[in-house]
Amino acid sequence: MNLTMLLDMAADGLEDRIVVGRRGGGISARRLRDLSVAGAAVIREAGADALVYRAVNGPAFPVALFAAARAGVPLVPINYRLGAEQGAALLSHHPDALVIADDAGDAPGVLSPVTWLDRLGRSEAVEADDPDPDAPAVVIYTSGTTSAPKGVLLHHHNLVSYVLGSVEFASAEGTDAALVSVPPYHIAAVANVLTNLYAGRRTVVLEQFTAAEWLDTVRGEGITNALVVPTMLARILDSGADTSVPTLRSLASGGAPMPRRVVERALETWPQVDFVNAYGLTETSSTITVLGPDDHRAAMTGTDERIRARLGSVGRPVPGIDLEIRDADDRVVEAGVPGRIWVRGEQVSAEYAGIGKLVDDRGFFDTRDTGFVDEDGYLFIGGRSDDTIIRGAENIAPAEIEDVILRHPAVTDTAVVGVPDDEWGQRIEAVVVLRPDESVDAEELRAFVRETLRGSKTPDRIVYWDELPRTETGKLVRRHVVERLVGDGVSGRA
Template identity: 30%
Template structure:
């Protein structure tokens, strides 16, 4: 009998979850009435492609064929055009990718990487999204480890090619002027538009970890089990059908990739620029009447650093959603951004491995600016002690999460620790009395100084909140007397002045003795990788000098 009731309860939960998914997707315009002939074409596309990138553009070609799918510096491509072009590109790539290998993509933000991902999915070939900031030796290591047989790259990265494997095939994506290399545009123009058969396997997208502490690892992204993952995000971030989304986050990064995936579900228009520039970003919002923007926190910081008179030259009144993720959102930055742009900021806490954990809405960020928000529908989050038992409310512990898009493991065969179906994020956190999640730092960032556990992020937030400070990073370093100590690296505002002792005096009353940084180093800027994350090893090098 107990088994019967367990199965019944599971069926009820699945039914309730399905109804919630339909409700959210209907509210956001993803689901709407269709003529029978269009519905049939969508069903046939689903049978061919499943829940993969080609499906979103095939549906878009049926529902809104002339709507721009992508707008970049070369112009606009409609859903119908992109669907047709990716079929031609898939036919052109079919015999160029050696059997058993993958396609690597080394591109900035433009239509090329999107078309490559969709075309590869039509062939059932895995895609490795490569960080544009990789050095040549690291790039060579990743290409070998990930079995990349064909590399799609922007022309500016051709300088890597002489030091990459001789048998690696290359196709250029974004080019300036003439070239002797194969290009995506040439393949599209000269290849057949013949319909492709259903692939024998689903393509996997492999995203690299940020690699701030060594060689990046490849993380295999799973196939979405349906539209529930999109509904989970949309239940907290009110993106809508037909939105125009400025994607500032790199497409090779999990957050930029999320914008691409959500955009295809929503029938949105993705607005792309190859390089981020804060003023040009505001210009793109005004010119394209963007309703949403995806960015990493340092990009929001750069926008706020523009003089107010410059920001006021651009109309950003169309923006309803500014979605931030990719690294910790400083509390002071959240407050200042909403003061300048209004209640539009949404902060998603997640990672390459676990996708999303929690989402903070503008209301959450007003009430508690340092919060990571609350878990969306269908997401379970637990704060566990070292013994695997949940800690009491308010206590700090290890963050574990369960959702529909936990990654399938690293390509080297390793994975993340799991407990009762929940996966470790590698972070430490706590819930407050209002059930809002706060991330206090990485597990491996915590230091023990003088026998006391110290979390660098707490110190970082206090320093960043000083009016003279533009941004700050705090790390642990070895100390002969106390075992470890904190070192702070600080960038001052253009009109700010502060010395190390003044800064320590400011924060001393808000931090414990061991959380007050012994070292304070002033920098012109923080060393960051291509995804905007601070690189600790480069900070250490600056401390030594």
């Protein structure tokens, strides 16, 4: 099984249905296949062993994905926002690659997205052999929020397994359209190209997210399905704009923990929409657990607190995924007991360039995330194991404290971290972002936390910033928070 099989099925079954782009001037399934064949010829003509994509998301991206697959080389999407030194460091791993970049200029072996698509119409369209399912289809570099970026190898069979286990072929209506608001170097961008195409759903990309542009696009393009990260959803709801979305039927979120307060407000604002909260990693070819629409509604309307609590979970494993919670001694723990999250399945790659495959002797991959599973199999994420605060020999999960702080009506965002301390080893400090025109005294907010959590989990200090350092996909860069707190000493306003 390989990615070209998915495109060939779509081209044969959907033919002239538009699957990429806006209503006017979009690319049909059949045209996408033709472009991929021509793109493969360009790659082979260049003698490239990879296709690097360093540009904004758009129609050139799915063409690049399938052209690389058909040429038998991996697509390597790279963050186009990286500085010259960081970008050059990643490109040095692929010296023989053909590069698609917004700032192509006249550099040899580098094409702009426009030039790339234009050239495909003038290339000899010669079919290539089907790629080996065990060959890398995509290399995605981790964001490097805690360490240097590593290249994750996703093989054809990993990605195809994810698609076949998640989507029914041609299940979308001809008028269905998905809005994707994540950059091309994120696994969600790759996964959405594949799943929406396989379902027969037109994919529209929002290159630069703003709440107003997102709402206008949903209405203007008749969007039925959308993908956002939690910070985007919060900004949409807080925008003060007209939030009517008459065509929207499904809204998926992922990439970072979803604050319960935000999803509750979204459910109240759009009661007709099916909400999906997903958890996954680059190493797992995207989603491995899902909290579905029925789970959301049951949690919102139920009176059983055990069921209502599921709104703070990421749901249960998708078909084909085995999940275990293990303690520090590598033993599987019982329901309700926190530990490290380990997963296994055909879609799990867990392989890094230059390092190899990191699984145990049973094929399980350590996600390095912490969490617990309730008695019904719902997974609750505690955060990255590296984020654990050790205060006076007590292990404290920042996510637990952040969840409480976010319940305060004046708070829109927060980060809780451990800062070096001579007495306790680490002290707990919280950075808080307030809603416009809202205020809350730091001591009042500490008291608010103490009402729910014991004193040892109450932040020793709370400071206020205008915004938190997050990646484009909403992931908090905690080391930047710690660096600024340590450098500032005392900062912020109460």
